[in-house]
Amino acid sequence: MAGKKVLMKGNEACAESAVLAGCRYFFGYPITPQNELPEYLSRRMPEVGGTFVQSESELAAINMVYGAAASGKRVMTSSSSCGISLKSEGISYIAAAEVPCVIVDMSRRGPGIGGLQPTQSSYRQATKGGGHGGYRCIVLAPSSVQEAADLMHDAFDLADKWRNPVYIYADGLIGQVMEPLVLKDAVVYEDLKQHPWATTGAEGRPRNMVNSGVSEEKFEYLNKEKYANIEAEEQRWVDENLEDAEYVVTGFGTVGRITATAVKRVREKTGKKIGFIRPITAWPFPQKGYDKVDDSVKGVLVIEANAGQMADDVKMAINGRVPVYFEGTYGSTMPTVDDVVAMIEKLGTGKEVLY
Numbered sequence: 001m002a003g004k005k006v007l008m009k010g011n012e013a014c015a016e017s018a019v020l021a022g023c024r025y026f027f028g029y030p031i032t033p034q035n036e037l038p039e040y041l042s043r044r045m046p047e048v049g050g051t052f053v054q055s056e057s058e059l060a061a062i063n064m065v066y067g068a069a070a071s072g073k074r075v076m077t078s079s080s081s082c083g084i085s086l087k088s089e090g091i092s093y094i095a096a097a098e099v100p101c102v103i104v105d106m107s108r109r110g111p112g113i114g115g116l117q118p119t120q121s122s123y124r125q126a127t128k129g130g131g132h133g134g135y136r137c138i139v140l141a142p143s144s145v146q147e148a149a150d151l152m153h154d155a156f157d158l159a160d161k162w163r164n165p166v167y168i169y170a171d172g173l174i175g176q177v178m179e180p181l182v183l184k185d186a187v188v189y190e191d192l193k194q195h196p197w198a199t200t201g202a203e204g205r206p207r208n209m210v211n212s213g214v215s216e217e218k219f220e221y222l223n224k225e226k227y228a229n230i231e232a233e234e235q236r237w238v239d240e241n242l243e244d245a246e247y248v249v250t251g252f253g254t255v256g257r258i259t260a261t262a263v264k265r266v267r268e269k270t271g272k273k274i275g276f277i278r279p280i281t282a283w284p285f286p287q288k289g290y291d292k293v294d295d296s297v298k299g300v301l302v303i304e305a306n307a308g309q310m311a312d313d314v315k316m317a318i319n320g321r322v323p324v325y326f327e328g329t330y331g332s333t334m335p336t337v338d339d340v341v342a343m344i345e346k347l348g349t350g351k352e353v354l355y
């Protein structure tokens with residue numbers, strides 16, 4: 001399928017892209033709305049000589065990931081929001097041990113068990129750690145099935161590069177929608193880099209040991225530079241029309257995609273000079289993108305499918321230079337293009353809501 005246009009659900013596209021990126025180990029537990037991903041890999045992994053395990057729980061799954069990742073292989077899991085909560089302790093272990101893995105979170109309504117509908121209410125969970133000990137995960141936030149598939153390859157590369165957990169963080173809508181896409185070419189699994197730290201047997205070399213038993217002081221001291229380097233090197237975003245913008249509108253994931261269409265419509269319909277920013281990395285947050293917002297801009301409008309979570313990061317990025325406004329959708333609904341157009345049209349009318 002690589003190199004050809006195909007029609008796939010987002011969950012299935014992520015699964016196939018993981019295989020093409022060289023992933024050969026998957027450990028997971030069912031939860032809607034990401035179930036098509038493990039279902040697909042339960043068939044696909046045996047075809048490529050890989051391993052698929054449906055574990056007895058989320059806790060078991062993430063600790064299986066930890067063990068396989070310690071051997072230096074490309075390994076992943078997937079879940080959704082409350083399932084990620086159960087995996088958080090294991091993710092903390094993985095971050096402390098500095099082994100690479102990929103975690104797909106097709107987020108759903110919360111808190112608690114919540115519901116099946118897609119929202120963006122797990123943003124803080126993904127970007128602010130989720131577990132104890134001051135670790136960070138790289139978080140990639142796709143806005144389409146094509147981007148989700150492409151970012152799967154990047155996620156495994158980034159995990160290996162930084163020896164760090166990497167999230168694909170998307171609302172459940174991206175997992176469920178079907179779109180045409182072109183899959184990237186496969187990585188030759190046998191040619192993937194062998195990691196000198198991996199626990200692959202000690203014949204001919206000193207033995208390696210991977211564990212998470214590091215003191216918090218030592219961990220934070222050793223990783224301060226790593227996290228700073230990730231922030232310097234890995235920020236990703238897209239922006240449009242910032243040069244002449246009177247206002248800037250921003251959103252991530254599916255909402256960012258909807259917002260981009262709405263901004264274009266408002267500019268064409270009214271001539272209002274609206275700029276646009278969509279973060280691709282939710283962490284490291286793309287500070288450099290928001291640095292491009294001129295101090296003369298009258299305001300930045302953040303739109304999310306939650307009560308305001310990325311808005312915290314936008315407000316810190318803007319650092320008081322211009323007002324930050326917020327509009328959100330609640331009750332597990334995604335805004336329509338018309339909804340976002342109406343939100344944008346409030347700008348400059350005195351009806352904006354400061355965040």
